[in-house]
Amino acid sequence: MQIAERRELQALIQTLRDGTKRNLTLFTIKLTCDYCSANCLYLWEVINPTEKDSKARYETIELTQVYPEPEPQPRQISSDAPSLVREIFREAALAEAAGAYRLAGVGYRAVVEQIAKEQGATGSNLHNRITSLAAQGVPQNIVDAFHEARIVGNDAVHDGLAYSSEEIADIAELIDEAVFILYVQPAQRARMAAARAARRQAAKSST
Template sequence: MGKITKKYKLEETSDEKFKFICNECARETSHVVVASYHESGFDDAGNNCYADWDERNQIIQCQGCDTISFRVELTHSEDSDYSYEHDTHIRNIRENYFPNRTHQLREINTFLLPINVKEIYQETTSAISNGLFILAGIGVRALIEAVCKEQKAKGGNLYDKIDSLYKMSVVTKEGSETLQKLRNLGNKAAHEVKPQSEEQLYTAMQIIDHMLEGTYIIPKRVEQVFGQEG
């Protein structure tokens, strides 16, 4: 077993800005590092076999919306690519964010959603953020199923229940046709184990967001602001 040496250091921060993705802004924005804890290590296995690594655990803050999140930056001597231009190995930088984030995906405020719809929504967006595109496709279908159940839509299958949402004026005719397309997307994920593209899933969630806002969020906000007055 090799000898492992570790060092820890709380680094000084500055006003320097870095470009990271912000979930709230749904795009890449300027961030500052509020705090950074640096861990470095060295593993000497003997016989000229060794490895070293650097890890930074950072609290970061978006300079657009002030949202605080967490970032981990890791490099390892065993994780590098050879550069023919510089005739050397260049270490890859691995990044993880908490909460996870991706371009284009912005969650709506879920506190006004029914609990079962809220839970499926959060799991679906989490699956997209983590690149679990088969599970995300199934989640899109499950979201539609959850809304149909909560709205007491009638029908023996999801196709008929979506049609029932239209007849109940929960969605428009165009909206019901779009939901049928999302149903097919979910069917491919569930029955054919076929992942959808990021673009398809982002678009699907934008459509879902529009439906959830119109069905739950906006009516409840109107009631909160204007009360029950007719």
């Protein structure tokens, strides 16, 4: 590690120590790969429940890789979403994780287009199809979020505009929230209803 990186790590450790509970202990763990001999450094946050008992096992709170900085993992959406929606979202998320924000913007626009199709939207273009979702009971905040994703994708395609990582992340999160409302919540309620029906049937059978 370089001197600057060591200082940054020391500052991070001190900040965590200053803001944590009295019985939280921080360790740094250095691991060396047997294959390539590269080093990795982890920050291990643990709690000793008894604090006075040196033989007590530590309870791991979090294990964080701090060197080298881990590559960002692509986002995922719920398996309750349609398979093609998940597939397109995954490709957009891969572009976002790689820092290809124009491609990510286009990809998230494609996710919205596929969701609109899945929801039975009508219209001659994506703007009209998204707008038509309101008449089908889709909440207005979701319609507005879909328009935001559409505009970001259009800007990338037609004007080559690259939004910041935070702006693309916001679009991804808006889509994730929409997926939760449109697909996850109905699926959860259907599973709960099926569980209740099975319970009633089991109770009737036992009597």
